[in-house]
Amino acid sequence: MATILASYKIPQNIKPSWVRGDGFIQDFWEQAFDCSFKSADELEESEKLCTGEEKLENLPGTLFEMSMTGQSYNIYNAVHAVAHSLHAIYRLRAKSRTLVEGERVEFQNVQPWQLHHFLRTILFNNSAGDVVHFDEHGELIAGFDVTNWVTFPNGSFARVKVGRLDPLAPPGKELTLNDDQIVWHRSFNQVLPLSMCSDHCQPGYTKKKKEGEAFCCYDCVPCPEGMVSYQKDVDACVTCQEDSYPSKPQNECIPRDITYLSYKEHLGIILSLLAITLSIITALVSGIFVKHRDTPIIKANNRSLTYLLLISLLLCFLCSLLFIGQPAKVTCLLRQTAFGIVFSIALASILAKTITVVLAFVATKPGSRAMKWVGKRKANSIVLFCSLIQTVICVFWLSTSPPFPDKDIHSLNTKIILKCNEGSTAFLYCVLGYMGFLAIANYTVAFLAKKLPDSFNEAKFITFSMLVFCSVWLTFVPTYLSTKGKDMVAVEIFSILASGAGLLGCIFSPKCYIILLRPELNNKEQLIRRKK
Secondary structure, eight states, X not given: OHHHHHHTOOOTTOOGGGSTTOHHHHHHHHHHHTOBOSOTTTOXXXXXXXXXXXXXXXXXXXXXXXXXXXXXXXXXXXXXXXXXXXXXXHHHHHTTOOOEETTEEOOOOOXXXXXXXXXXXXXXXXXXXXXXXXXXXXXXXXXXXXXXXXXXXXXXXXXXXXXXXXXXXXXXXXXXXXXXXXXXXXXXXXXXXXXXXXXXXXXXXXXXXOTTSOTTOEEEEEOOTTEEOOSTTOSSOEEOXXXXXXXTTSSSEEEOEEEOXXXXXXXXXXXXXXXXXXXXXXXXXXXXXXXXXXXXXXXXXXXXXXXHHHHHHHHHHHHGGGGSSSOOHHHHHHHHXXXXXXXXXXXXXXXXXXXXXXXXXXXXXXXXXXXXXXXXXXXXXXXXXXXXXXXXXXXXXXXXXXXXXXXXXXSOSSEEEEEEEOSXXXXXXHHXXXXXXXXXXXXXXXXXHTTSOOGGGHHHHHHHHHHHHHHHHHHHHHHHHHOOTHHHHHHHHHHHHHHHHHHHHHHHHHHHHHXXXXXXXXXXXXXXXXXX
């Protein structure tokens, strides 16, 4: 062993000419002494020639240290490890064969690859008392000192141990540092320096690499809209799940609130009370008409159609309650279809009443053949036919693409809207369009009949009611398309209540005024006088 170590001993006053063919020594010499071994002809103006007589001890300690350092300590352990491995090989071979010439032991020819097996199995203590051995991967199991270089104005320096890296320490305690013992260079102004050329990117930001610079140099850019980052220095932002949305700093995902037009909120309560109030008023008007059903003013304008109109208006007001509350499968199926059919019955009843008035006037002319079209059966046929068309549309709608409960996660960033998906918007527009057609037909016929000498002149009140109806629904379309969430539902409920209230007020308030406040006008003589 002593012979092997002696062969690796390097004198401190080594000369580059002693080692032939060792390019490392020459490279080190040129860098350390800032000279070159090139020939005089090859030297540049800024270079000087190496003499080979330079002294290592004259080098400053920052370039070459004469004492034991971290690098020399590793070389020391490496030389001893190789020596122990060679010693193990020679002992193994000496058991079978020993070559002795006098007192000298002849070294056998050992190839470098033969050392690997023995290097992985060695275990020894060096002169410092440290254990030197390798793990199963062939890596050295050793601790490392964390050293602080303290420089002084005169160019000298000192090493101060400020920590330890020990892979055999308990988890979480592999690295220990004494921050209080660290002395930073004067240029840092006693502020801890960063090991990167960029500050940390805070949560809500992502790293964007700077072109043409080192990998640790980057810009911090905010996450794109709808995305977040939870930690520092992330390479990419992530998208929140559907049931959450990014916070304003974009550093966390916040659960979305579920929203729909509820009976517990102010808007839902107001619309519910309004629907119930109009339903009660309609019921009271129906009671008044039933109580005075034998009076001339009620009998003169087709009593059965009047009752049908009042019942359909009552159902229209109650249908609006289906739009309030959390959407369910049944309510989604009934919302638009029930409202469309009931409202069509109401409009068909008004159309039948108006057509009956026109035909009655024409039939009174001598020689007119319109008498055969006058009568309750013909009026009922008009109501049935017009209502049947709307019913067929709704049946096709429910059988092909029925409405269903759905969630809207795109209209509002912070909320999930529970709504009824109409299934097919084409059918919805067909239902609304057919009601618009009936309203226009009512308005046209009533406008033509408003100056006829009818008893109590109901036609002009129907004309006013159709103006209100058409105005409400013409305003509804752009308002409905420009709103989102529960406001869309509120707009439709208001349109139903407003148009229904317009029909109720314009058609029945004049008759209720005569029945309750001017009963003297509700008699047969007044009817005959008005006809004349």
